[in-house]
Every structure is written in C-alpha cells, then in structure tokens.
Amino acid sequence: MFKLRYFDEEFSTERLQKENPLKEFVIIDGLIVPVSAVMKVLDEKEAQLQKESGLEDENLETKEKRVS
Structure with a gap:
C-alpha cells in the first residue's frame, strides 16, 4: 500500500538523511557501487574524450578568461 522505507527521503528527518549509509551508493546493472568510484x-572518461577531441586546450583558455 505505502512504499515507505526506513530511509525514505520524503518522510525522514534531516538527521536520519545525513546518517543514511545508503546515500553513498548507486545500483548499476544490479551491482551496488560507491558513488565515488x-x-x-x-x-577519467571525460579527460580522455577531451584529450582525443582536442578540447582540453580550449577549456584551459576559457578558464583563464573567467579568472581574469
């Protein structure tokens, strides 16, 4: 009937949301993986694609313009 779970974001307190051990993980194709991984x-993939496409130099130039 109700799809309430212990760590339900809509109905849990802020303290409980902060202490939720499951927020650091995602499920990819049925495998539980840390978000950091x-x-x-x-x-790494973004850096590789930028290097292959030659966008790496362009991004440096735009970052320098923003800082100036």
Missing part, C-alpha cells in the same frame, strides 16, 4: 570513472 562512478565519479572517478566518469572524470
């Missing part, structure tokens, strides 16, 4: 892979 997924982000590391995505960052």
Whole structure:
C-alpha cells in the first residue's frame, strides 16, 4: 500500500538523511557501487574524450578568461 522505507527521503528527518549509509551508493546493472568510484570513472572518461577531441586546450583558455 505505502512504499515507505526506513530511509525514505520524503518522510525522514534531516538527521536520519545525513546518517543514511545508503546515500553513498548507486545500483548499476544490479551491482551496488560507491558513488565515488562512478565519479572517478566518469572524470577519467571525460579527460580522455577531451584529450582525443582536442578540447582540453580550449577549456584551459576559457578558464583563464573567467579568472581574469
């Protein structure tokens, strides 16, 4: 009837949400993986794609313009 779970974001307190041990994990194809591992892979893939496409130099130039 109700799909309430112990760590339900809509009905749990802020303290309980902060202490939720499951918020650091995602499920990918049925495998539980830490979010940090997924982000590391995505960052590596992004750097590889930028290097292959030659966008790496362009991003440096735009970052320098923003700082100036």
